Amino acid sequence: MADETLDASGLNCPLPILKTKKALSKMGAGQVLEVISTDAGSVKDIEAFCNQTGNKLLSNVEDGGKFVFTLEKV
Amino acid sequence: MSDDNKMTIIATKGTFDWAFPPFILASTAVAMDKEVTMFFTFYGLNLLLKDTSKMRVTPIGNPSMPMKMPFGPKWLQKIDFGPKIPNVVWNIPGADRLVTWMMKKTMQKHGVAKLEELRAMCLEFDVKFIACEMTVELFGYKKEDFIDGVEFGGAATYFDEASTGNHHLYL
Numbered sequence: 639m640a641d642e643t644l645d646a647s648g649l650n651c652p653l654p655i656l657k658t659k660k661a662l663s664k665m666g667a668g669q670v671l672e673v674i675s676t677d678a679g680s681v682k683d684i685e686a687f688c689n690q691t692g693n694k695l696l697s698n699v700e701d702g703g704k705f706v707f708t709l710e711k712v
Numbered sequence: 713m714s715d716d717n718k719m720t721i722i723a724t725k726g727t728f729d730w731a732f733p734p735f736i737l738a739s740t741a742v743a744m745d746k747e748v749t750m751f752f753t754f755y756g757l758n759l760l761l762k763d764t765s766k767m768r769v770t771p772i773g774n775p776s777m778p779m780k781m782p783f784g785p786k787w788l789q790k791i792d793f794g795p796k797i798p799n800v801v802w803n804i805p806g807a808d809r810l811v812t813w814m815m816k817k818t819m820q821k822h823g824v825a826k827l828e829e830l831r832a833m834c835l836e837f838d839v840k841f842i843a844c845e846m847t848v849e850l851f852g853y854k855k856e857d858f859i860d861g862v863e864f865g866g867a868a869t870y871f872d873e874a875s876t877g878n879h880h881l882y883l
Binding site for chain 1: 736739740743744745822823824825830833837
């Protein structure tokens with residue numbers, strides 16, 4: 639279960655990343671953030687974001703044009 | 713934060729369209745834990761003005777610019793008017809206003825952030841903004857014309873900022 643959910647539907651690059659960063663900055667280490675995006679580019683971008691920031695990408699699911707990511711804050 | 717993590721962007725263009733790439737890259741880089749400095753020189757100074765309402769995009773001398781309708785029936789939205797309309801048409805007074813308005817509508821429709829929003833995010837994430845002092849004077853700007861949080865400095869200040877790190881972009 640996620641501690642927080644961020645709905646970034648309808649937003650385009652780089653907003654899903656920026657909003658993810660903002661949401662994570664308000665959370666504690668080990669907490670889980672769920673990000674919902676409709677931007678297909680965010681699939682690669684969220685992965686890259688996690689690579690660089692050390693946050694853990696727990697899952698990445700596509701559900702009818704929506705991309706749902708679960709991130710664990712480092 | 714290690715010095716390797718630093719990055720700089722030199723922003724030199726001041727039209728509405730070219731205002732986006734520097735802020736998009738800077739805000740994303742800083743969100744990915746980089747330490748970012750932006751140096752604004754020549755027309756890039758426009759990006760730091762309090763009043764950005766005069767920024768325009770024009771198809772004049774801009775042959776790569778696609779021109780598609782942001783609204784209307786699907787078949788109409790697919791047509792790229794860019795190569796179809798002669799450049800002379802864009803000399804009609806007010807044409808650049810219309811084109812700028814259309815680009816804003818298209819961006820809105822695609823969920824692209826507003827310029828001011830991206831700029832505010834950069835500041836919120838502590839991106840350092842440096843305005844080139846020489847061009848500020850050259851173009852007759854006053855320091856009050858610029859948003860809060862802008863520092864002023866010259867080329868040497870830029871190179872001091874860019875002395876470490878491995879991403880330095882000229883846009």
